[in-house]
Amino acid sequence: MRGGTMRRLWNRIDFAFSSAWQNFWRNAAVSIASVLIVWVVLLALGSLLLVLHSLDQIVALEKHKASAISVFLADTTPLSSAMDFRLHLESDPRVTSVTYVSKDQAMARFSQLPMLDPSMLATLGTNPLPASLDVTVKDIRDLGAIDQEVRTSPLVDKNPPTNYEPNVIDKIILLARVAGIAGLVLIVGLTGLSVFIIMLTIRTAIYLRRKEIEVMKLVGATDWFVRWPFIVEGLIVGVVGAVVAVLIVGFGYRPAVVNLQSVLIFVPLSFDPYYLRLVLAAMLAFGLLLGSVGSYLGVRRFLKQ
Amino acid sequence: MPTPTTLPERARVTTVIPAAAQISLQGVQKTYPNGTVALRDVTLEIPKQDFVFLVGPSGAGKSTLVRLLIREEKATAGVVHVEGQDLSRLKRRQLPYLRRKIGMVFQDFKLLPNLTVFQNVAFALRVTEGALRHLKPKVEEVLSIVGLEGKENKFPDQLSGGEQQRVAIARALVHDPRIFLADEPTGNLDPATSWEIIQLLLQINARGTTVLMATHNREIVDVMRRRVVAIEGGQIIRDEDAGGYHAPALESH
Numbered sequence: 001m002r003g004g005t006m007r008r009l010w011n012r013i014d015f016a017f018s019s020a021w022q023n024f025w026r027n028a029a030v031s032i033a034s035v036l037i038v039w040v041v042l043l044a045l046g047s048l049l050l051v052l053h054s055l056d057q058i059v060a061l062e063k064h065k066a067s068a069i070s071v072f073l074a075d076t077t078p079l080s081s082a083m084d085f086r087l088h089l090e091s092d093p094r095v096t097s098v099t100y101v102s103k104d105q106a107m108a109r110f111s112q113l114p115m116l117d118p119s120m121l122a123t124l125g126t127n128p129l130p131a132s133l134d135v136t137v138k139d140i141r142d143l144g145a146i147d148q149e150v151r152t153s154p155l156v157d158k159n160p161p162t163n164y165e166p167n168v169i170d171k172i173i174l175l176a177r178v179a180g181i182a183g184l185v186l187i188v189g190l191t192g193l194s195v196f197i198i199m200l201t202i203r204t205a206i207y208l209r210r211k212e213i214e215v216m217k218l219v220g221a222t223d224w225f226v227r228w229p230f231i232v233e234g235l236i237v238g239v240v241g242a243v244v245a246v247l248i249v250g251f252g253y254r255p256a257v258v259n260l261q262s263v264l265i266f267v268p269l270s271f272d273p274y275y276l277r278l279v280l281a282a283m284l285a286f287g288l289l290l291g292s293v294g295s296y297l298g299v300r301r302f303l304k305q
Numbered sequence: 306m307p308t309p310t311t312l313p314e315r316a317r318v319t320t321v322i323p324a325a326a327q328i329s330l331q332g333v334q335k336t337y338p339n340g341t342v343a344l345r346d347v348t349l350e351i352p353k354q355d356f357v358f359l360v361g362p363s364g365a366g367k368s369t370l371v372r373l374l375i376r377e378e379k380a381t382a383g384v385v386h387v388e389g390q391d392l393s394r395l396k397r398r399q400l401p402y403l404r405r406k407i408g409m410v411f412q413d414f415k416l417l418p419n420l421t422v423f424q425n426v427a428f429a430l431r432v433t434e435g436a437l438r439h440l441k442p443k444v445e446e447v448l449s450i451v452g453l454e455g456k457e458n459k460f461p462d463q464l465s466g467g468e469q470q471r472v473a474i475a476r477a478l479v480h481d482p483r484i485f486l487a488d489e490p491t492g493n494l495d496p497a498t499s500w501e502i503i504q505l506l507l508q509i510n511a512r513g514t515t516v517l518m519a520t521h522n523r524e525i526v527d528v529m530r531r532r533v534v535a536i537e538g539g540q541i542i543r544d545e546d547a548g549g550y551h552a553p554a555l556e557s558h
Binding site (some may be wrong): 011012211212216219221222 | 397398402415417431480
């Protein structure tokens with residue numbers, strides 16, 4: 001009895017897979033078109049998820065930085081004046097703390113930025129970075145007023161006086177939102193298109209197999225036995241498209257981050273292998289989903305008669 | 306006060322079917338969606354192990370009747386029973402199991418051209434998951450019944466028409482059907498080959514299978530002197546044991 005069950009299961013798998021594989025190559029042009037569209041969808045999905053993740057990280061970092069500003073001191077400001085200015089700021093009730101950062105410390109910090117070529121700094125010769133007072137406030141909303149006050153001080157560097165950029169977080173959040181919505185619209189559209197193309201692929205396969213299907217029904221094959229090869233074909237399309245996209249995103253993510261970082265020196269991008277793995281798994285799952293939904297719609301006409 | 310008729314009457318009709326009737330049509334009507342009436346008020350009983358010729362001109366309703374028996378079509382009115390099952394109540398998922406009890410062959414054989422003789426027959430077992438353990442002996446057994454030993458590895462286009470119909474018959478026998486339906490099985494064959502096919506059907510009948518053969522072949526029907534059911538214009542106009550293709554009155558013409 002057990003042997004019979006195993007034999008039936010194996011017969012089902014063997015029949016479904018060998019038929020599906022034949023179908024795939026019998027109308028190779030259509031099958032490859034559907035693999036390509038699945039590939040494009042998943043590439044878009046993977047890229048979008050990774051870009052949004054990077055933007056998220058930048059927002060989180062900016063939010064953390066948001067309660068502080070650096071007041072840049074002119075190179076001509078003597079240290080004693082700087083210390084007086086520091087005491088003056090510390091006495092302000094809105095201020096939590098003030099830290100003095102010398103030119104050398106600023107340089108040391110700068111050279112620790114990721115992806116920065118140290119030899120580039122060496123060619124500069126002199127240190128172009130100003131000393132600064134890093135001011136932390138209790139309430140972010142006071143930052144603007146403090147920024148306005150310190151700008152008038154003669155001790156402060158004129159170009160630029162501070163690193164206060166009130167709108168930077170809002171801008172990044174907006175960018176993330178726009179990118180997210182645009183990407184989502186694109187992916188939804190491409191998803192619809194890919195499901196449709198997979199459906200057409202399956203319909204074509206069914207048409208090419210119409211004689212076999214007629215005989216199968218005639219001799220008493222069940223509906224699901226007739227359907228499985230086509231469902232499997234849809235899954236093959238989904239998996240092949242997904243695997244190609246997963247390989248490209250999986251191997252392309254780190255080089256992409258490194259290259260972007262060398263252009264956007266001050267933007268903290270990072271390579272997050274844990275998140276990458278999640279994205280790759282999501283891509284594979286989505287590829288399978290596309291394949292199964294497309295082929296289910298393709299074979300649905302067997303449900304009616 | 307009107308007496309309640311419909312339900313008890315239907316029940317009575319059902320109980321009236323003789324236990325021996327393997328195929329039973331009671332007042333069957335079939336109207337296609339385009340309005341064509343293919344069968345009207347057909348009542349027919351075929352007991353087990355009967356051998357029946359279904360004759361009549363093209364478009365008389367023979368093929369519709371055959372299609373009703375394998376539930377490829379549903380009767381518009383009336384009741385069709387096959388093997389004791391009311392086909393109008395048969396659920397779609399039960400349909401494959403009905404088909405496995407019925408062997409069918411057609412004028413155009415319906416063989417798969419890319420499969421060998423052996424594979425064509427084995428296909429019927431594979432897709433129904435039947436006799437998987439004994440697939441090879443079972444296929445060999447039915448191929449020997451139809452006399453095609455040694456041709457297992459030929460493709461259909463390497464065979465004569467008669468041989469192709471034998472493959473189709475072997476495929477139909479592979480589930481040991483209790484009913485064998487043949488829709489114009491000799492339609493594409495020359496007279497000598499047609500006789501060989503008829504001999505084969507008789508042999509199948511002798512093994513205890515009910516055979517219903519729709520045909521145009523007057524010569525065969527007249528020589529065989531078996532039960533003849535004649536259909537014209539969707540109605541049974543004649544049903545006689547040991548009959549001929551035409552009614553006796555017409556034959557004297």
